[in-house]
Amino acid sequence: MDKKLIQLARTDFESYLVSIRELTENILRPNEYRLTHKDGVPEDLTDQLRKHGLFAMTLPEEYGGLGLNTEQQARLQIEITRASCVYRARFSTTVGLVCQGILQHATKDQKNDYLCRLASGEMTGAFALTEEAAGSDAAGVTTSAKLDGNTYVLNGAKRYISNANIADLFVVMARTGRPHKMTAGITAFLVEKNTPGMTIAPIDMKMGQDGAPTAEINFTDCRVPASSIVGGREGIGFKVAMAGINTARLHVACTSVGQAERLTEEALNYAVKRRQFDQSISEFQSVQNMLADCRAETLAAKSMILRTAEGISGPPSKAQRADISCCKYFATEMVGRVADRAVQILGGAGYLANHDVERLYRDVRLLRLFEGTSQIHQGIIAKHMIEEEATSNNKELTCQPSAAATKMGSPPSD
Numbered sequence: 001m002d003k004k005l006i007q008l009a010r011t012d013f014e015s016y017l018v019s020i021r022e023l024t025e026n027i028l029r030p031n032e033y034r035l036t037h038k039d040g041v042p043e044d045l046t047d048q049l050r051k052h053g054l055f056a057m058t059l060p061e062e063y064g065g066l067g068l069n070t071e072q073q074a075r076l077q078i079e080i081t082r083a084s085c086v087y088r089a090r091f092s093t094t095v096g097l098v099c100q101g102i103l104q105h106a107t108k109d110q111k112n113d114y115l116c117r118l119a120s121g122e123m124t125g126a127f128a129l130t131e132e133a134a135g136s137d138a139a140g141v142t143t144s145a146k147l148d149g150n151t152y153v154l155n156g157a158k159r160y161i162s163n164a165n166i167a168d169l170f171v172v173m174a175r176t177g178r179p180h181k182m183t184a185g186i187t188a189f190l191v192e193k194n195t196p197g198m199t200i201a202p203i204d205m206k207m208g209q210d211g212a213p214t215a216e217i218n219f220t221d222c223r224v225p226a227s228s229i230v231g232g233r234e235g236i237g238f239k240v241a242m243a244g245i246n247t248a249r250l251h252v253a254c255t256s257v258g259q260a261e262r263l264t265e266e267a268l269n270y271a272v273k274r275r276q277f278d279q280s281i282s283e284f285q286s287v288q289n290m291l292a293d294c295r296a297e298t299l300a301a302k303s304m305i306l307r308t309a310e311g312i313s314g315p316p317s318k319a320q321r322a323d324i325s326c327c328k329y330f331a332t333e334m335v336g337r338v339a340d341r342a343v344q345i346l347g348g349a350g351y352l353a354n355h356d357v358e359r360l361y362r363d364v365r366l367l368r369l370f371e372g373t374s375q376i377h378q379g380i381i382a383k384h385m386i387e388e389e390a391t392s393n394n395k396e397l398t399c400q401p402s403a404a405a406t407k408m409g410s411p412p413s414d
């Protein structure tokens with residue numbers, strides 16, 4: 001970490017954002033061609049992310065963090081994701097799901113052991129929840145953790161786990177005894193890399209985001225000390241997961257805005273240069289309509305995200321979580337439409353693999369799928385609306401929200 005940049009982020013955020021824009025424009029974007037399935041984000045570029053404090057963006061200063069508020073984090077995410085969102089993927093799981101779960105629920109010793117090393121980027125985190133039977137239905141976790149003396153024995157398989165092949169620390173959700181499908185039976189464990197019994201499969205081939213690896217993780221009689229339970233208590237794993245998920249969801253919404261700004265810029269640059277029928281295609285009304293729709297929808301998403309972020313200082317309330325779902329749902333769907341228009345404006349060039357727009361189009365497709373699919377967020381939003389309606393009229397619910405929306409939207413104690 002560069003001490004001057006870290007100090008700048010803490011004391012003069014506007015100037016720090018300028019330095020992030022310079023990083024994005026001068027270093028990250030020109031090096032996007034080096035982000036590959038085989039090489040991931042090369043170490044010299046990861047060092048740039050570390051130096052600029054990006055692994056520290058969600059943590060308070062006492063753990064080496066930048067001490068930013070939610071709105072500042074949102075603005076930083078938007079700025080950095082004007083470059084490939086693969087760069088963001090290099091630090092996003094660490095700063096969102098992993099750091100937030102530890103910060104909000106871990107013991108003092110666990111925080112002291114890990115948070116400073118995660119904030120500096122010395123350690124990379126992975127978050128292992130998803131399994132074959134536990135996707136949107138996250139409570140379907142079947143990976144088991146059985147107590148044997150002073151250790152827990154983990155057995156099961158996780159899939160689609162970001163950073164699996166490069167992570168130093170894994171937050172693993174496993175069932176410690178309560179019946180299947182009950183969130184209270186899920187416990188979060190801190191598992192360090194190379195723990196015997198934990199094996200990482202070869203990294204997955206994906207549609208996009210080359211350089212942001214995911215892989216399956218298998219646990220076969222993997223022993224971890226009882227002291228590795230996050231917060232030292234069984235049964236709070238779902239809360240640990242939700243702590244990070246809300247931050248992650250807002251940051252995915254921000255990523256959609258950054259990528260939409262980039263796509264619009266690419267489409268506009270192309271449109272003003274490309275000539276057909278003896279004129280720039282940007283002079284055609286139908287092309288202008290597409291450009292205008294890109295700008296208007298991006299601004300709408302950015303405005304709703306910044307307004308939502310402005311009001312959040314601490315764990316979000318129920319209403320704020322519903323607003324985060326609105327942001328995640330709207331912004332990720334929006335960037336899909338923007339990417340589609342950008343390809344259309346580029347014509348054949350937008351379909352060829354040597355243009356950034358083709359790659360960005362594939363990259364942003366993921367944003368609608370993880371951190372809750374669009375359909376899951378629609379469920380959360382509607383559930384909140386129905387509850388609000390019942391509360392304001394002081395009447396019984398006539399329409400029960402779906403079980404999935406209930407699980408994905410709220411920690412078990414709500």
Ligand SMILES: Cc1cc2nc3c(=O)[nH]c(=O)nc-3n(C[C@H](O)[C@H](O)[C@H](O)COP(=O)(O)OP(=O)(O)OC[C@H]3O[C@@H](n4cnc5c(N)ncnc54)[C@H](O)[C@@H]3O)c2cc1C
Nearest residue numbers: 127128129130135136160161162214369370371373375404
């Ligand atoms: C690149 C990538 C990285 C990932 N990284 C991680 C990671 O680091 N850690 C981790 O734990 N997981 C990770 N995931 C997993 C991701 O969170 C899940 O893929 C996601 O939650 C969806 O689960 P699923 O794929 O099983 O889809 P499913 O849940 O099977 O959904 C399939 C379809 O059914 C719909 N559906 C399901 N339930 C409902 C419902 N109740 N109402 C309406 N529609 C519904 C969905 O919207 C979707 O359209 C990653 C996934 C990908 C692709």
